[in-house]
Amino acid sequence: MTPSAGIYVHLPFCPYICPYCDFAKWAWDDAKAARYLDALHAELAAAPHVAARTLFFGGGTPTTYRPEEIGSVIDAVRARFALPADAEVSVEANPDPSLVAKLAGLREAGANRLSVGVQSFQPAELRVLGRRHTPADVEDVVRGAREAGFGNVSLDLIFGAPGQTEESWAASLDAAIGLGVEHVSCYGLTIEEGTPYATWFARDPSAFAGESLEARLYALAIDRLRAAGFEHYEISNWARPGFRCRHNAGYWRNDPYLGLGVGAASYLDGVRSTHTRELGAYAQAALGGQPIPGESEQLEGPARVGEAIMLALRTAEGVDTNRFRERYGIDVLETYRGVVDDLVAAGVLVAGEGALRLTERGRFVANDVCGAFLAD
Ligand code: SF4
Numbered sequence: 001m002t003p004s005a006g007i008y009v010h011l012p013f014c015p016y017i018c019p020y021c022d023f024a025k026w027a028w029d030d031a032k033a034a035r036y037l038d039a040l041h042a043e044l045a046a047a048p049h050v051a052a053r054t055l056f057f058g059g060g061t062p063t064t065y066r067p068e069e070i071g072s073v074i075d076a077v078r079a080r081f082a083l084p085a086d087a088e089v090s091v092e093a094n095p096d097p098s099l100v101a102k103l104a105g106l107r108e109a110g111a112n113r114l115s116v117g118v119q120s121f122q123p124a125e126l127r128v129l130g131r132r133h134t135p136a137d138v139e140d141v142v143r144g145a146r147e148a149g150f151g152n153v154s155l156d157l158i159f160g161a162p163g164q165t166e167e168s169w170a171a172s173l174d175a176a177i178g179l180g181v182e183h184v185s186c187y188g189l190t191i192e193e194g195t196p197y198a199t200w201f202a203r204d205p206s207a208f209a210g211e212s213l214e215a216r217l218y219a220l221a222i223d224r225l226r227a228a229g230f231e232h233y234e235i236s237n238w239a240r241p242g243f244r245c246r247h248n249a250g251y252w253r254n255d256p257y258l259g260l261g262v263g264a265a266s267y268l269d270g271v272r273s274t275h276t277r278e279l280g281a282y283a284q285a286a287l288g289g290q291p292i293p294g295e296s297e298q299l300e301g302p303a304r305v306g307e308a309i310m311l312a313l314r315t316a317e318g319v320d321t322n323r324f325r326e327r328y329g330i331d332v333l334e335t336y337r338g339v340v341d342d343l344v345a346a347g348v349l350v351a352g353e354g355a356l357r358l359t360e361r362g363r364f365v366a367n368d369v370c371g372a373f374l375a376d
Contacts, residue, residue, distance in 0.1 A: 003053070003256060004051040004053040004255075005081075005250075005255070005256040005257050005258050006055075006251070006256075006258075007050075007055045007081060008247075008265075009040065009073055010058055010059065010060065010259065010260065010262055011057055011061075012036070012060035012262055012263070012279070013026055013028045013029070013032070013059070013064045013065075014026070014028065014061040014094070015027075015028055015064055015094070015098075016130070016132060018131065019129075019130045019195060020130070020191075020192065020196075020197040021192075021195065022192030022193075022194070023059070023060065025060045025061075026279060035287075036279070037065070037072075039282065039283040039286035039287050040073065040261055040286070041072070041076060042287050043286040043292065044080060044260055046289065047080065047081075047258060047260060050268065051081065052077065052082060052258075053087060053246070054087055054089070054090075054247035055083055055088070055089045056088075056247040057089075057091045058092050060092075062091050062093065063091065063093040063099055063102060063106070067105025067108070068109065070106060070109055071110060074109055074110040078110075081258075088113055088152075088246045089110050089112050089113065090113040090114070090154075090245065091114060092116075093114055093116050093117070095116050095117070095138045095140075096133055096137065097133075097140070100140055100141060100144040103144045103147075104149075107149045111150075113150070113153075113154065114145050114150050114154070115154040115156065116145075116153065116154065116156065118156055118157060119131055119157060120161060120164070121135045121171065121172040121176070122135075122168045122171065125164055128163055129158065129161055135175065138175075142155075142179045142180075152182050152243060154181060154182065154185060155179070155183070155185070157172055157176060157184065157185070157186045157221075158187055158188075158189050159187070159188055159218065159221065160189035160209040161189055162207045162208055162209075164209060166216055169220055173220065173221060173225065177228040177230075182239060183238065183239045183240070183244075183245065184238045185237050185238070186238070187236050188217075189208070189209070214364075219360070221238075222360065231316065234252060234316070235314050251311065252311045252312060252315050253311070254312070256269070259274075259275065262282040263276070263282075270299055271299070272297055273297075274296070275292045276292065276294050281293055305328050305330055305332075305335075306373045308324070308328065309332065309356075309373045310373055310374060313356065313357070313358055313366065313369065313370050313373075314370070316357070317357075318355045318357030319332055320354060321355060321356065333351060333356075340356065347359060347361055348361055348369050349362055
């Protein structure tokens with residue numbers, strides 16, 4: 001039976017632009033945002049009929065839209081894709097002071113999981129990251145989310161920010177834990193080409209955390225969050241028992257997903273496709289009833305299995321070799337014997353008991369480890 005799909009909706013506008021960000025995003029503009037919402041509804045009305053399992057609003061900053069505008073998309077997704085009434089509906093948000101007044105409306109509109117882009121609890125780090133909120137704003141948002149009825153709140157943090165130390169990172173982790181949230185994501189800062197941070201890095205690489213500090217910061221997150229009762233269920237994600245992100249779990253299981261909006265990616269029937277990142281081209285095509293420009297590729301044979309291994313290795317459960325045999329008809333240990341032996345010898349992979357898993361060190365260099373399966 002084909003698993004049901006996760007629906008991803010991209011809302012690309014932000015109140016301001018952060019200097020490290022490489023997402024498909026634009027500064028808020030009333031006319032562009034209204035046209036974009038119309039385009040999104042047009043795309044949705046013409047999208048392939050899939051059975052939906054979860055819904056996730058990412059961005060950009062989805063909460064720059066009004067709750068009823070987000071609600072109009074939730075309603076349309078429910079109607080077109082038969083999203084179950086109790087499905088996880090996540091909305092990414094920024095902890096700007098204006099968010100608090102929107103939380104009750106978001107909950108009423110059907111959102112039941114809030115993912116807040118905190119990044120740091122240190123004012124100096126927030127400044128350097130170009131963020132305009134304060135740690136007090138985050139506390140207000142989490143309190144407001146509880147009052148609005150959100151029982152599932154996640155905070156995003158960034159490690160490796162310029163000027164960050166082990167002490168300041170530990171303090172941010174403790175502040176996140178202290179707010180009693182259900183889920184925490186920790187992402188290492190990456191320098192993305194074409195961003196102001198890339199220019200800064202080219203001028204002064206010493207301003208940024210090197211690999212050894214980043215590894216220590218990551219290890220600190222693992223220790224601190226584990227001690228606080230969180231499960232480290234994916235490379236960058238920690239959850240209290242029962243609160244893993246169901247939408248993202250679908251990606252790591254290599255289940256189908258349908259992405260709507262500019263730059264959004266889909267994976268349906270073995271075809272991975274990505275929409276254009278040009279806002280005007282996206283809106284024009286969607287509003288004109290034309291196919292959205294973009295790229296697509298059919299993933300077959302070794303590429304499909306390699307991709308599935310790469311995704312599964314990100315999770316705490318790793319690659320379930322029996323499940324892979326049933327689903328893809330291959331014996332992973334046999335097919336990838338050379339790669340597996342090398343990675344086990346390098347101390348980044350553990351093989352046994354029907355599973356392949358990354359070690360703690362392997363999680364820090366996961367991209368390299370997973371890449372080995374793609375190249376084979
Ligand atoms: S990091 Fe988030 S808030 Fe900042 S520009 Fe990117 S999408 Fe917008």
